[in-house]
Amino acid sequence: MSTARAASDEGDEVLADVLERSHSASAAEVPVLIDEAARRLGAAGARLYVSDLQQVWLVRLPLASEPSRSDALGYTLSEPGGEVEGGRLEVDSSLAGLAYRTQKTQLTIDARTAWIPMVDGIERVGVMEVSGPAPGAHGMYRALASLATLLVVSKASHSDLLVERERSRPMTLQAELLWAFLPPRTVGTSRATSAAVLEPAYEVGGDAFDHNFTEDRLHLTLLDAMGHDLASGGASAVGLAVCRSTRRAGGGLRDIASAIDRTLAQWIPERLMTGIVANLDTIRGELTWINCGHPPPLLIRDGRVLSEALERPADLPFGFGFHTDHPPRQHREPLQPGDRVLFYSDGVTEARSSSGELFGESRLADAVIRSMASGDPAPEALRRLILHLLLHQDQRLTDDATILLAEWHPPTPVRPHV
Numbered sequence: 001m002s003t004a005r006a007a008s009d010e011g012d013e014v015l016a017d018v019l020e021r022s023h024s025a026s027a028a029e030v031p032v033l034i035d036e037a038a039r040r041l042g043a044a045g046a047r048l049y050v051s052d053l054q055q056v057w058l059v060r061l062p063l064a065s066e067p068s069r070s071d072a073l074g075y076t077l078s079e080p081g082g083e084v085e086g087g088r089l090e091v092d093s094s095l096a097g098l099a100y101r102t103q104k105t106q107l108t109i110d111a112r113t114a115w116i117p118m119v120d121g122i123e124r125v126g127v128m129e130v131s132g133p134a135p136g137a138h139g140m141y142r143a144l145a146s147l148a149t150l151l152v153v154s155k156a157s158h159s160d161l162l163v164e165r166e167r168s169r170p171m172t173l174q175a176e177l178l179w180a181f182l183p184p185r186t187v188g189t190s191r192a193t194s195a196a197v198l199e200p201a202y203e204v205g206g207d208a209f210d211h212n213f214t215e216d217r218l219h220l221t222l223l224d225a226m227g228h229d230l231a232s233g234g235a236s237a238v239g240l241a242v243c244r245s246t247r248r249a250g251g252g253l254r255d256i257a258s259a260i261d262r263t264l265a266q267w268i269p270e271r272l273m274t275g276i277v278a279n280l281d282t283i284r285g286e287l288t289w290i291n292c293g294h295p296p297p298l299l300i301r302d303g304r305v306l307s308e309a310l311e312r313p314a315d316l317p318f319g320f321g322f323h324t325d326h327p328p329r330q331h332r333e334p335l336q337p338g339d340r341v342l343f344y345s346d347g348v349t350e351a352r353s354s355s356g357e358l359f360g361e362s363r364l365a366d367a368v369i370r371s372m373a374s375g376d377p378a379p380e381a382l383r384r385l386i387l388h389l390l391l392h393q394d395q396r397l398t399d400d401a402t403i404l405l406a407e408w409h410p411p412t413p414v415r416p417h418v
Contacts, residue, residue, distance in 0.1 A: 011140040014040045015147055022151050027159035031061045034128070034148045041141065042134025048118070048148055049089060049096060050126035052166050053201045055383045058096050058126055059165050060087030061152075091383075096127045101380050105142065116142055118149040122188040124379055125149050167202075174233030175204045181237045186379045187211050190411050191282040192218045195378040196404040197386045200397050206232035206273070207345050207400035210240050212247075216283045219247060222404050223275040224294065224345045226319075235271045238263060239318070243277060253277050253290045254327035257318070261292075265321035272319040276343055285335040285408050290328045293317030295349065298365055299333070300340040303373055305365045309333065310341070340378075340407045342368060347399035351389055359392050368405065378405050 018037045025033060031048050038046035049058035091097035099106040099115035103124065106115045114133045118125040128145040156162040171179070186195040194211040198204055206225030211218065221243050225235040239260050246259045256277050264271060276297065278289035289297070291314045299309040315328035335341075344364060351359040367388050371381035382403055389401055 011041060011137070011143070014140075015143060018144075018147060025151075027152075027155040027161045030148070030151045030155060031063050033151075034144060035063060037144055038130055038141070041144065042137050043130050043141070044132030046131070046141075046144070047129040048126065048152065049129065050118075050152065050162070050166055051091070051100065051124060052088075052168055054168075054199070054386075055124075056091055056387075057168070058089040058091060058094070058100060060089075061162070061165060062087065096129065099127045100124060101376075101383075103377065105138070114138065114141065116145040118145050118152070120149050120153050120184070121186075122193065122379075123184040123186040125152060169202055171202045172204075174228075174230045175202055177230070177233045177237055178204055178208055181240050182208065183210055183212065187213065189213060189282070190409075192280060192406065192408050193378055194218060194220060194404065194406045195382050196402065197382045198400070198402045199386050199390065200400070203228075204233075204400050205229065206236050207347065207402040208236035208240055209343075209402055209404050210243060211404065211406070212244075213282075216281065218280040218282055218406060220278040220280065220289075220343065220404060220406055221275065222294070222343045222345065222402060223273055224347075224400065224402070225273040226271060228400070231268065231271055235264060235268050235273055235319075238268065239273060239275065253279060253288060253330055257290050257292060257315075258323050258327050261318045261321060261323035264319040265324070268319075270319075272317045274317045274346075278341075278343075280335075280341070280406055280408060282408065282410070285337065285339070285410065287333045287335055287341060288330060290330055291315065292323070292328055295344060295346055298342040298344075298361070299335075300342060300365065300369060301336060301338070303369055305369070335408050337408060337410050340368075340372075340405055343404040343406075345400060345402045347397065347401040348389060348403060350399065351393045351397060351401060353392050354394055357392075359389060363392075364403075378407060381405070 014037050018033050021033055034048060035046050048061045052059055089096045091100055095106050096115045099117050103117045103119060112132060114130040116128045118128055128148055130141050133141060196209045198207055205228030208223045210221040223236050223239045225232040242260045242263050243256050246256045274293035276289055276291050276294045280287050293314050293316060296311045299306045310333060312331045316322050348364055349359055349361050367385045368381055371384050382405055
């Protein structure tokens with residue numbers, strides 16, 4: 001048996017052992033399992049870093065019983081301008097952050113440390129640091145990072161330990177309610193991708209988003225409930241639940257809109273909500289949507305915004321009860337491969353600087369276009385955009401700001417619309 005084949009078999013055995021032991025492991029034991037596996041694969045050790053809620057920091061998951069600010073194995077975890085108090089690395093100024101932003105493995109100049117992206121599907125979760133990587137074993141380390149990601153994501157659903165590491169401060173009750181209903185920030189297939197961001201993450205009141213795939217369709221929802229209290233968060237959460245329930249029962253967009261309107265009018269009276277519900281046919285590239293009192297989406301094609309391409313008369317917001325008997329109008333627009341559709345709440349364009357200057361639609365579109373033109377994937381483009389928005393308003397938004405970016409990128413030529 002060749003040396004390469006033997007190493008591959010040993011790597012497979014290591015990964016299988018981690019997977020088997022993970023079934024009964026606690027969330028706190030996952031970093032230990034991964035560290036032990038990395039050592040068996042010839043490295044000096046491994047550490048896991050997860051992104052915080054606002055994607056500003058990468059936060060280290062501690063090994064059991066390790067000192068809070070030193071490394072139990074004896075090698076350095078920090079880098080110049082990197083790790084600070086609490087085992088954090090800045091996304092925008094560290095090599096680990098570069099791996100996270102680009103979703104590509106990064107090596108230090110001396111090749112003594114590798115930073116490997118942790119990605120769940122196409123959702124960025126964090127990075128895995130491998131110290132003293134063995135030559136020729138990077139493929140196995142990438143596989144280990146993938147396995148670590150799956151374990152972190154699965155344990156996070158029932159472990160406050162991991163959730164707490166992702167937060168830098170307490171969350172309001174309405175924000176806690178909404179985040180419990182929200183899907184991953186990024187979903188995608190070979191045909192389409194959808195990414196979303198939402199701020200202020202810890203105090204969000206009435207904004208919410210949803211994106212979900214069926215066999216040949218990407219469903220998109222963006223809601224903005226009136227107010228910033230618990231009732232606002234409850235209204236948006238109910239809106240998402242109604243949307244999913246109706247969709248999964250076979251209902252179309254007009255059925256969803258009528259059901260949201262009827263439910264609000266019956267159970268949360270006097271609470272209005274704007275929103276867009278949409279479907280993207282991932283085979284043919286046709287966008288179908290309903291707009292109830294919301295800002296119109298923007299169509300981005302070949303690096304520019306097609307002015308007014310998706311502007312249609314908006315129907316009444318949800319909550320009046322009008323759509324129960326008069327379902328809102330449904331609009332259609334054929335897309336071209338590579339087209340991007342940008343949905344946003346009015347808290348984005350109406351954000352004001354200290355001098356009173358609005359962020360505006362043009363600045364919104366320009367920020368996305370510039371970021372993606374530089375090669376940033378959609379999740380990174382939106383992360384940079386929301387940081388730009390926060391900077392514009394001196395880090396303190398006065399209204400919820402939600403952005404959802406959907407892209408149609410079919411892998412094969414598509415027949416023209418007829």
